[in-house]
Amino acid sequence: MMNAVRRDAWATFGFCLLLGVSIFVDTLRYPKVEGQGFGQGPAFYPQLLAGALMFLGALILLQGLHHKNNITSEEKADQEQGRVRYMPVILLLALCMILIALMNYVGFFVSGFLLTFLTVRLIRGSLRMHHLMTDLGFSLGMILVVYLVFEAFVGIELPASILFN
Amino acid sequence: MTGNGIMGTFDLIFAGLPTFYSFYSIFLVIAGSVLGIVFGAIPGLTATMGMAIFLPMTFAMSDINGMLFLIGIFVGACYAGSLSAILVNIPGTPSAIATGFDGYTMAQKGEAGRAIGYSTISSALGGLFGVLVLMFAAPVLAGLALEFGSQEYTGVALLGISIVSYISFGSTMKGLIGGIVGLLLAAVGQDVITAYPRFVFGSKDLQAGLEMIPVMVGFFGVTEVLTKLEQEKEVRIAVAKIGNVLPSLSRLARMSPVMAVSSLIGTFVGAIPAAGGAIASMAAYGIQKRFSKRSREYGTGIAEGVVAAESANNAAVGGAFVPMLSLGIPGDPQTAILIGALMINGLAPGPMLFATRPDLISTIYLGNILAVIVFTVVGLLGARSFAHLIRVPRHFLLPGIMLFCIIGAYAIRNTLFDVWVLLACGLAGYLLQKIGIMPAPIILGFVLGPILEDNFRRSLIMSGGDWTTFLTRPISLALLLINVFILVAPYIMGVFRKVRGRPPGP
Numbered sequence: 001m002m003n004a005v006r007r008d009a010w011a012t013f014g015f016c017l018l019l020g021v022s023i024f025v026d027t028l029r030y031p032k033v034e035g036q037g038f039g040q041g042p043a044f045y046p047q048l049l050a051g052a053l054m055f056l057g058a059l060i061l062l063q064g065l066h067h068k069n070n071i072t073s074e075e076k077a078d079q080e081q082g083r084v085r086y087m088p089v090i091l092l093l094a095l096c097m098i099l100i101a102l103m104n105y106v107g108f109f110v111s112g113f114l115l116t117f118l119t120v121r122l123i124r125g126s127l128r129m130h131h132l133m134t135d136l137g138f139s140l141g142m143i144l145v146v147y148l149v150f151e152a153f154v155g156i157e158l159p160a161s162i163l164f165n
Numbered sequence: 166m167t168g169n170g171i172m173g174t175f176d177l178i179f180a181g182l183p184t185f186y187s188f189y190s191i192f193l194v195i196a197g198s199v200l201g202i203v204f205g206a207i208p209g210l211t212a213t214m215g216m217a218i219f220l221p222m223t224f225a226m227s228d229i230n231g232m233l234f235l236i237g238i239f240v241g242a243c244y245a246g247s248l249s250a251i252l253v254n255i256p257g258t259p260s261a262i263a264t265g266f267d268g269y270t271m272a273q274k275g276e277a278g279r280a281i282g283y284s285t286i287s288s289a290l291g292g293l294f295g296v297l298v299l300m301f302a303a304p305v306l307a308g309l310a311l312e313f314g315s316q317e318y319t320g321v322a323l324l325g326i327s328i329v330s331y332i333s334f335g336s337t338m339k340g341l342i343g344g345i346v347g348l349l350l351a352a353v354g355q356d357v358i359t360a361y362p363r364f365v366f367g368s369k370d371l372q373a374g375l376e377m378i379p380v381m382v383g384f385f386g387v388t389e390v391l392t393k394l395e396q397e398k399e400v401r402i403a404v405a406k407i408g409n410v411l412p413s414l415s416r417l418a419r420m421s422p423v424m425a426v427s428s429l430i431g432t433f434v435g436a437i438p439a440a441g442g443a444i445a446s447m448a449a450y451g452i453q454k455r456f457s458k459r460s461r462e463y464g465t466g467i468a469e470g471v472v473a474a475e476s477a478n479n480a481a482v483g484g485a486f487v488p489m490l491s492l493g494i495p496g497d498p499q500t501a502i503l504i505g506a507l508m509i510n511g512l513a514p515g516p517m518l519f520a521t522r523p524d525l526i527s528t529i530y531l532g533n534i535l536a537v538i539v540f541t542v543v544g545l546l547g548a549r550s551f552a553h554l555i556r557v558p559r560h561f562l563l564p565g566i567m568l569f570c571i572i573g574a575y576a577i578r579n580t581l582f583d584v585w586v587l588l589a590c591g592l593a594g595y596l597l598q599k600i601g602i603m604p605a606p607i608i609l610g611f612v613l614g615p616i617l618e619d620n621f622r623r624s625l626i627m628s629g630g631d632w633t634t635f636l637t638r639p640i641s642l643a644l645l646l647i648n649v650f651i652l653v654a655p656y657i658m659g660v661f662r663k664v665r666g667r668p669p670g671p
Binding site: 008011012015016019023026027030031033041042044045046049050052053056057059060063084085086088089092093096097100103104108112115116119120123124135138139142146149150153154155156157158159 | 221222224225336338339341342345346348349352356358359361363364390391394395396559560561563564565567568569571572575576579581584585588592595597599600601602618621622
């Protein structure tokens with residue numbers, strides 16, 4: 001089985017290669033500029049960076065492959081710390097995407113309130129009535145603070161609802 | 166004015182006094198410092214996050230007032246990181262890691278109040294020392310930088326990236342990869358020389374490039390929220406009781422050599438791009454421990470340990486302003502945000518700022534001094550209430566931060582496109598962290614990107630494509646050699662250690 005160092009090296013290499021190749025492919029269609037010396041075309045600089053990125057990715061892979069196949073102290077510490085929970089991260093990102101997409105329709109204050117309230121509920125995970133009421137109060141309070149600070153004081157026009165207007 | 170067009174040091178210090186001396190400006194420094202203390206004291210919140218979240222509030226302020234507010238947050242947070250390190254052994258900010266070595270042991274012995282007292286006073290004196298050095302060093306360096314051409318600026322920008330990579334958490338190569346990712350993000354939009362649109366994928370919003378604020382807030386704020394969210398539920402933390410805070414004058418006098426040496430180390434390390442308070446405090450603590458007569462007692466709860474770490478990390482704040490003001494190069498993520506704030510106001514940080522806006526430079530000095538005074542007063546008088554701050558539950562903290570991040574991203578151009586950029590950067594930061602590529606090098610690369618590309622390509626165009634142009638100018642050559650040394654030295658040292666049969670260092 002691959003240890004974490006090798007897995008990490010392959011992942012880093014894969015990322016660098018993917019990004020580097022994508023940049024090369026995209027920049028190939030950029031126009032060539034002649035006559036002012038080397039380095040003036042729009043593709044030159046990103047291609048240079050993409051090359052450096054892939055070179056570093058390859059070095060990291062080589063380093064990872066030469067690593068001894070033992071469990072490192074860092075891996076041991078990670079194992080002792082317990083498992084990572086990805087579900088709350090995915091749920092929060094999904095919630096953000098839905099509410100940002102809805103922001104133009106329901107307005108910032110409704111979607112901002114929903115985002116705050118649902119995130120508090122997601123993290124706390126308690127169904128007790130007094131927790132529910134506290135969370136509701138906190139979310140309303142946050143929206144009020146946002147309104148007073150950003151709309152009233154700073155003068156930023158937060159997205160209004162096209163449905164309610 | 167001197168021949169360079171930069172005012173004399175003393176004229177510069179007082180040039181902003183009429184603007185600074187207003188109720189509103191002073192109020193903003195105080196408010197910023199208190200906010201900074203809150204952000205620094207709560208474990209998981211950092212100075213960078215606080216500055217990034219509150220940056221949009223500065224849109225309603227003048228450039229000077231906005232800068233004062235952000236400086237307040239920066240300075241306040243750098244100090245307050247020590248509070249949670251002392252009270253619960255969780256450093257509020259990375260720069261307070263060394264403070265916990267002796268601070269928390271003192272708290273366990275029932276001396277939490279005394280540890281906070283020493284931490285507050287040494288932070289104040291270290292902070293003032295850093296500002297003093299800034300006042301005298303920055304104009305000199307700025308005068309020198311006026312002679313810089315494109316080749317030298319290319320070298321300075323590369324230096325920033327290589328030092329970030331060398332110093333940042335994890336491996337140097339991954340730091341470099343982060344820096345390159347930042348440089349590539351900065352390349353999105355119209356090419357600086359030909360105005361050809363790069364990586365815009367037909368989007369009109371991307372034509373002008375990625376806005377600094379959504380990218381910064383995404384990488385620092387949203388990434389942090391996602392990282393905290395994946396951890397197991399929070400553990401109840403026991404906070405030490407706080408007794409008498411004020412140390413006696415005679416004890417303080419005995420600590421003065423430790424304070425002086427640590428402040429000097431802190432300012433010097435802080436002035437190195439990307440080094441920051443964490444390295445400054447660790448270096449000062451390590452040196453004091455190595456050379457002190459009480460060397461063996463360090464780590465067992467002695468006040469000298471707290472004093473060494475705290476005077477260094479607060480002195481580093483003044484040091485970090487030196488490259489930012491004189492060269493326009495961010496010393497750390499916080500100064501990168503300050504550079505962003507200046508750019509939003511149409512100001513280009515760098516040597517010309519000393520000639521064109523001496524009032525702004527002066528208010529930065531004065532704002533730093535006032536912020537130090539504010540945290541000293543709050544630290545000594547409000548020590549007992551810090552215990553409550555540390556207990557803020559994360560189910561309220563994380564949603565609050567997320568909401569402020571979204572507003573911050575939206576506010577810059579009043580467009581939801583920037584909110585999507587924020588989310589994308591937050592997710593990218595979170596995933597890249599999984600493979601050891603941290604947000605700090607990415608952001609520094611993003612800030613340095615336009616400086617590097619513009620100067621690098623301009624140098625090549627002016628020299629007709631001759632790459633030796635970077636080697637024929639002495640300062641440019643020296644900067645390139647330093648770059649090579651920084652990147653290659655760890656590997657050469659590793660080879661030497663292997664040859665001598667010693668285990669490699671961290």
